Amino acid sequence: MTARIVTEPLTAEAFAPFGDVLEAAGDPDKIINQGFCGRYHDRARLDFSDGRAGVSIFKADPRALPYTLDLMERHPDGSQAFVPMSMDEWLVIVAPDADGKPAMPRAFIAAPGQAINFLRGTWHGVLTPLAAPGLFAVIDRIGAGANLEEYPLDPPILIERGRLTAKKSGHSNRKD
Numbered sequence: 001m002t003a004r005i006v007t008e009p010l011t012a013e014a015f016a017p018f019g020d021v022l023e024a025a026g027d028p029d030k031i032i033n034q035g036f037c038g039r040y041h042d043r044a045r046l047d048f049s050d051g052r053a054g055v056s057i058f059k060a061d062p063r064a065l066p067y068t069l070d071l072m073e074r075h076p077d078g079s080q081a082f083v084p085m086s087m088d089e090w091l092v093i094v095a096p097d098a099d100g101k102p103a104m105p106r107a108f109i110a111a112p113g114q115a116i117n118f119l120r121g122t123w124h125g126v127l128t129p130l131a132a133p134g135l136f137a138v139i140d141r142i143g144a145g146a147n148l149e150e151y152p153l154d155p156p157i158l159i160e161r162g163r164l165t166a167k168k169s170g171h172s173n174r175k176d
């Protein structure tokens with residue numbers, strides 16, 4: 001019997017154990033550039049061991065829901081941030097750790113304009129855009145070693161789109 005999970009809207013509260021939601025929601029922390037820009041300051045918990053932070057560009061093929069999740073991974077030596085370069089929703093999959101293995105995952109639909117930062121060591125699915133061009137800026141560790149632990153899921157888990165959307169769920173990342 002294939003395990004199935006449904007997606008939920010991405011909110012800072014729900015995602016907090018796994019990482020940060022990066023978005024221009026609520027009031028900015030600072031108004032800069034002669035008043036023409038709001039700065040949402042220092043919103044990601046970046047964390048790298050004996051390496052440095054690097055910025056890469058990922059061009060990933062779009063996936064579709066229902067999505068068969070058959071692999072999870074984590075980066076023991078660094079956090080990893082994904083910043084979409086298009087205004088499309090995308091899929092974010094994480095799982096708590098259970099004695100060195102991923103526990104039951106959770107799947108979130110990131111709304112257009114939402115980026116995320118996985119905390120160091122967080123189990124996650126690989127980058128899963130839901131629309132082309134699948135372009136993302138990625139901030140993660142550049143350094144020695146693979147910084148990669150993979151865990152195949154056998155049997156895989158089927159991820160289906162949930163009925164809750166950010167509006168309907170009553171959750172909002174807006175702080176005002």
Ligand SMILES: NC(=O)N[C@@H](O)C(=O)O
Nearest residue numbers: 073080124125126127148
């Ligand atoms: N391997 C790699 O650079 N990307 C993955 O870590 C990922 O989370 O997509």
Ligand code: NI
Nearest residue numbers: 073075080126
């Ligand atoms: Ni990763």
